[in-house]
Amino acid sequence: MLIEVIAIRTEDVEAAAEGGADRIELVTGIAEGGLTPSIGLVEGAVNASTLPVQVMVRPHSQSFCFSDSDMNIMLRDIEAIKETGAAGIVIGMLTPAGELDRDALERALRAAEGLDVTFHRAFDEIGDQMEALRQLADYPSISRILTAGGLKPAPQSTERIRLLREEGDRLGISILGGYGLHAGNIEGFVSKTGVHEIHIGSGARRNGSFMEVLLPSHITEIRRLLHERP
Template structure:
């Protein structure tokens, strides 16, 4: 089971590595659902450990629909992220009809050539998620979809996530389960969904808060719980 952890500071990357995480999602503006971090933070995160760093590319939190001006900003950010040595990017784009914006996605993927790509929880606002997953699976550089199966915490949508994971297994795209996961519920979630990758944010921090430090011991505990299932 692969464990991904949200980092908002370079120190978080070091703590995640100490705890045995497998991958970092680097963001800023976590109160707004995660925004593009500064280039300085990206560079610091990449240098902080050998963990692969996936960088959020999201210029604002108003929606997942992007204007031409937004598009230019995002493409420039991707160029800078690539130059900083990050392993990949985390993106998501929808049309006003809440379906996958394939034209913009394809522009992003061309700009991100050579980077690993995660499609983020914009996916959870799509009505026909199975169709969207099939569409995303057509792009080899999109390795995974981060999803809670909808807008509720992931454990409450475990059956939907299981169906998506089964479809993803057939299509060759991974489902990264996340939102509201912690050491107290990960055993049930993993058993109910069968996902191969899990994503943690406040659930691996002191007092379950992004205002507090990331705890390597929480990641160790989660790893132990997941290993007991095998």
């Protein structure tokens, strides 16, 4: 079981590593759903531990639809992220109709050559998720899809996530379950969905709030629960 943890500061990266996390998703603007962090923060996160760092690339929070100007900014950000030694990027592009924007995605993937890629929860706004999953599986550089199975917290969509995970396993693309996961519900979620990767955000923080510090003990407890799960 792989545990990915959201970090918004270099101290979060250090705490996640201490707690036994396997990977970092680095973002800023978490109250807006996650935006591109500064290059200074990316460099700091990469240097803070040996954990692989996946960097959010999202220039604004208005939507997941991006103009040519937005895309030019994102492509430049991807180039800069590559230079920091980060492991990968986290992206997601939709058309105004709420479908996968393959043209924009392919532009980003060309710029990200050599990086590991996660398609983020823009996926959860797509109507036909199974078809979108099959489309994303066409791109070898996309390793995983972060999803809650829809707009509700992941524990409320376990059947959908299980079906996505089964199809993802068949196609060779991982389903990263996330949104609303914590030590109190992680065992049941993993048992019902069979996911191989989980994404922990506020569930790793004091009082379950991004305004509070990330606690290594919370990650350690999640790993213990998963390790001891029947």
